[in-house]
Amino acid sequence: MARSQKEDRSAKGEREDTEIVDKLVGINRVAKVVKGGRRFGFAALVVVGDQRGRVGFGHGKAREVPEAIRKATESAKRGMKRIPLREGRTLHHDMKGHFGAGHVILRAAPPGTGIIAGGPMRAVFECLGIQDIVAKSVGTQNPYNMIRATFDGLQSINSPRMVAQRRGKKVSEVIGKREDPAVSAPAQE
Structure with a gap:
């Protein structure tokens, strides 16, 4: 059958x-x-x-x-x-989005931060699967324009894989070594 x-x-x-x-x-x-x-x-x-x-x-x-x-x-x-996420929990980099009078600022956040965003943006992030993000809306509070501005920002995300493919390099060459802020910061007395 x-x-x-x-x-x-x-x-x-x-x-x-x-x-x-x-x-x-x-x-x-x-x-x-x-x-x-x-x-x-x-x-x-x-x-x-x-x-x-x-x-x-x-x-x-x-x-x-x-x-x-x-x-x-x-x-x-x-x-x-489809929106590329880092480690399946946050954004790859900070970005801005706008639509009409709606402007949004989206920032990647460390683990444990949660979703710090208001109203319509929170719904987008929860449905997307983002767990850690800090977002701010500037300008209009119209939910239609806020959602469109959020999507405008999210669609401008470039994952390291996309950047490496565009440049013809390996992902490791694009990312490089990330330094630990605790190690690289001088001790203050």
Whole structure:
């Protein structure tokens, strides 16, 4: 009993869906005034990720909240991106991202720091699988622009493997030896 390729893909797709975590960032309600009252509509903003380096966001609009969330989740799954992480817990280097009036500063952090970030950025980092990061948003507090600015910063990450490949060198040549700050700092008396 051989299964077709389509059945294999659907089984694989079901397995991937069970691993994906989604976080609802916000719901907006809008009212349209019509003869006889108001018509309400809802817009949902959702972030999804596999907590192993893939993350995406999406938004959906509908007359009912569950339908808006479903549309947003499907949109986020379609637009997932892979982000390289250092040791699977933090960023490779510090970076800035912006979108419109939203500016974010993302900084790698030592183990045990946790996620120090606010609101929408925290949802992105939790879905991405980052455990140690310090982030600051400057400018707008609009969650849509904050998430887009965060993604702008995350997409500019260059892992040592990517830099080495671009330069035609080995990863060890690009990284070099990292010095221990306790050893290299002179003793203060």
